[in-house]
Amino acid sequence: SECGPGKHWTVNEVRALIHIWSDKNIQQQLEVTVRNKRIFEQVATRLQKFGIERDWKQCRTKYKNLKHEYKNIKNAQDSGNTSKSMKFFNELDAILGHNTGQQSKDNTAYVFMVTLLMKWGGKKKNDFDTTKDLHDFIMFVVIPFDIFKMNV
Numbered sequence: 806s807e808c809g810p811g812k813h814w815t816v817n818e819v820r821a822l823i824h825i826w827s828d829k830n831i832q833q834q835l836e837v838t839v840r841n842k843r844i845f846e847q848v849a850t851r852l853q854k855f856g857i858e859r860d861w862k863q864c865r866t867k868y869k870n871l872k873h874e875y876k877n878i879k880n881a882q883d884s885g886n887t888s889k890s891m892k893f894f895n896e897l898d899a900i901l902g903h904n905t906g907q908q909s910k911d912n913t914a915y916v917f918m919v920t921l922l923m924k925w926g927g928k929k930k931n932d933f934d935t936t937k938d939l940h941d942f943i944m945f946v947v948i949p950f951d952i953f954k955m956n957v
Contacts, residue, residue, distance in 0.1 A: 814867055816892070821855045822848070822867060823896050832900065841865065875901055 814822075825831060825848050834844045845861035845868070852859050859867075875897040881889040 818852075818857050818859070819867070819871070819893060820896075821852055821857055822864065823871075823893060823900070825851045826868065827896070827900050871897060872901065 826835075831844065831848065835841060838844060842861060842865075845865040848864045848868075849859055849861045852864065871893070874891050875894065878889045878891055878894060879898070879902075
């Protein structure tokens, strides 16, 4: 059947799922609840409003898979491998990356900074005590270095 468990999720369906998942209320519930069937029933109901027919089990499975894939890539990036990526990484990072101490409002700049940092010196963001240290290193060391390289 078109709606069976094996039916491939379209880009728009995943986008809608992530949109609902990005709701602070849903995130908080997911963080504190182990038996989360009820939360995914809410998610499925909200997807139906977008005209997407998915049951709670499909939503939970997709959520788990996305989270798993995100974590693998995040770990790879943290250990300096920036070649790995996935669709929706930035959207997921805005939701799941908040425990790195950096809020998503300046997440894009932060991701850019960390990427530059890794390319530049193989350093990792964990090598810095604070975001400010990292920021200073980028502003005064990495960026001038990159500009210098471009002019050569």
